[in-house]
Amino acid sequence: MFDWEKIGKIFAENSDLIWSGIATTLILSIFGTVVGLILGIFLAYGKNIKVKDTDILIIKILKSVLRGFCVIYSVVLRGTPMMVQALIFKYGCQALGLNWENIRFPSEVLNVFNGWLIAGLIVITLNTAAYMGEIVQSGLNGVDKGQVEGARSLGMTSAQTSISVILPQAIRNALPTIGNELIVNIKDSSVLNVIAVSELFYRLKDIATTTYSFLEAYVILALIYLVMTLIASGVLKLVEMKLDGKKISLNPFGRYLRARKEI
Amino acid sequence: MAEIVLEIKNLAKFFGKTKVLRDISLTVEKGDVIAIIGPSGSGKSTFLRCLNLLEEPTRGELIFQGKTYFNIVKCKNDFVDYDAYHKALDKYEEELVRTEDNLAIYQNLKIEGSDDPDLLNKIKAAKKEFKEVRKHPVQKIDYYDAKRYEEAMKNTPKFSISSGEINKIRSKINMVFQSFNLFENKNVLNNCCLAQEKVLKRSKAEAKEVAFKELAAVNMQDRMNYYPRELSGGQKQRVAIARALCMNPEVILFDEPTSALDPEMVDEVLNVMKKLASEGRTMIVVTHEMNFAKNVANKVLFMDKGYVVESGNPKEVFENPKTQRLKQFLKM
Numbered sequence: 001m002f003d004w005e006k007i008g009k010i011f012a013e014n015s016d017l018i019w020s021g022i023a024t025t026l027i028l029s030i031f032g033t034v035v036g037l038i039l040g041i042f043l044a045y046g047k048n049i050k051v052k053d054t055d056i057l058i059i060k061i062l063k064s065v066l067r068g069f070c071v072i073y074s075v076v077l078r079g080t081p082m083m084v085q086a087l088i089f090k091y092g093c094q095a096l097g098l099n100w101e102n103i104r105f106p107s108e109v110l111n112v113f114n115g116w117l118i119a120g121l122i123v124i125t126l127n128t129a130a131y132m133g134e135i136v137q138s139g140l141n142g143v144d145k146g147q148v149e150g151a152r153s154l155g156m157t158s159a160q161t162s163i164s165v166i167l168p169q170a171i172r173n174a175l176p177t178i179g180n181e182l183i184v185n186i187k188d189s190s191v192l193n194v195i196a197v198s199e200l201f202y203r204l205k206d207i208a209t210t211t212y213s214f215l216e217a218y219v220i221l222a223l224i225y226l227v228m229t230l231i232a233s234g235v236l237k238l239v240e241m242k243l244d245g246k247k248i249s250l251n252p253f254g255r256y257l258r259a260r261k262e263i
Numbered sequence: 264m265a266e267i268v269l270e271i272k273n274l275a276k277f278f279g280k281t282k283v284l285r286d287i288s289l290t291v292e293k294g295d296v297i298a299i300i301g302p303s304g305s306g307k308s309t310f311l312r313c314l315n316l317l318e319e320p321t322r323g324e325l326i327f328q329g330k331t332y333f334n335i336v337k338c339k340n341d342f343v344d345y346d347a348y349h350k351a352l353d354k355y356e357e358e359l360v361r362t363e364d365n366l367a368i369y370q371n372l373k374i375e376g377s378d379d380p381d382l383l384n385k386i387k388a389a390k391k392e393f394k395e396v397r398k399h400p401v402q403k404i405d406y407y408d409a410k411r412y413e414e415a416m417k418n419t420p421k422f423s424i425s426s427g428e429i430n431k432i433r434s435k436i437n438m439v440f441q442s443f444n445l446f447e448n449k450n451v452l453n454n455c456c457l458a459q460e461k462v463l464k465r466s467k468a469e470a471k472e473v474a475f476k477e478l479a480a481v482n483m484q485d486r487m488n489y490y491p492r493e494l495s496g497g498q499k500q501r502v503a504i505a506r507a508l509c510m511n512p513e514v515i516l517f518d519e520p521t522s523a524l525d526p527e528m529v530d531e532v533l534n535v536m537k538k539l540a541s542e543g544r545t546m547i548v549v550t551h552e553m554n555f556a557k558n559v560a561n562k563v564l565f566m567d568k569g570y571v572v573e574s575g576n577p578k579e580v581f582e583n584p585k586t587q588r589l590k591q592f593l594k595m
Contacts, residue, residue, distance in 0.1 A: 144442075144444075144447075146440060146442050146443075146444040147444060147446065147447065149317055149438075149440065149444055150440065150443075150444030150445065150446065150503075151446070151458070152317065152433065153315055153317060153433060153437060153438040153440075153444075154433065154434060154437060154458035154462060154506070154507070154510055155430045155431065155432075155433040155434025155435075155458065155462040155510070156430070156457075156458055156461055156462055157426070157427075157430055160461045160462075164446075164457060164461065165446050165448065165449075165457075168448045169447055169448045172448065
């Protein structure tokens, strides 16, 4: 039977482990999303490289290779599960003689930082980058072509145009989808337990097997994930409102109260 | 005689088989206000876009203050036998329609339930014939004389210009668009400052000062911190004009600046443009505002189907047009 008292007990006895799990999950998802976005921008531009007739042969070859790499990268990374990618990464590194287990940090803060975390960060970043490439691409497509012409007609170079005019608008357009990717990352980082990254799922699985209370442990796990994703989506809403120049109200019922007053 | 700012020689532009601009020549002197009028699709906007190379011309020479920034004397299109090409194209399209109709007739018979035993074979044959015709479309390249082109190119030196130089020219030939094209992610002030800082390498304070001055000139000084989405069409267009003015351009190109505005806003933009004209700015204006062309411009070009049909001083052009086409256009 489901035991409510046990939930409190598990939480009280293992709070250190749970907090370190939460910290690891947050580090993984936030780092993965931010760095993945930056890589995704390069990926989106890489996939759009155009080979011109006027280019010399070497540049033509370089451009095609780069473009081909970006296309294949996003197809492969989006077409395979992250769990499989993590395992291939782990055993691939072992085959090359690099064992992430052996990498140790001088002082282990909260048991969070270790070699496996670095491996996990790399996997989640590379995986997210593939998705971000598509997201940024659709954001770029959403920007009016006139914006480019407006900037170019003033004499700005294409790099200046991209950085100061096009990219900010593309990322603003894509922000809801980027935020969605953060929420997906918070949940999906749980698959990294297969390479022993000690994130939230890994910790709770440990607690479940040591205390023999599986149901309770996983209910706790589900609740924590729910709270984390709710907070994340709330923060993203605030950021969007801020970027749109709207007044930020922290009272979720403010809208309804105002509506009643008007009546 | 006034200084020649912009010289355009035999400018031509082809999009596939359509000739949008055909050998247009124009000399722009300092202080000129040139109005280009004409029906939609006559190549006015393309002509303007070619001048600052937003659209690459197919052939022609462009000279800005004595410096050639585009020069292609011979283009591949000059060596295409257009008569034969168009003849073959017509014939091909005729054949395509004929075989397709043929096929449709048999297919309709089948749907109607005709009891012709040979019908299926006939459909097959018709389909085959249609596909056969479609397999060999008429291509322009078949009518293009590569040998003569290469021979001609041997004698003419190749023209090239770096993209940096083009950007420099563009910063002096600014453009105001029909759809405003203000930077949506920047407020009015930063819209005016951005290109100054990036292209002219002015300092932030200096750019701001120029922007204040030019925004005041178009009467937008109290909307400095607004974003483009918060402005009306007329206000946006005035900001766009101020943005161009900030670059201190030699020539300003206006591409139908009032076409997207309602009548009240048209006046506020036209007043700004009149003011610019009276200050002696060099302007080339594509417009449908005949009154503006008549009263403000000192030269009017009437374009149709890629040709300059008539040009001259506005009084002559508007009061006694020589060609039938212009009379028709002005409803005289």
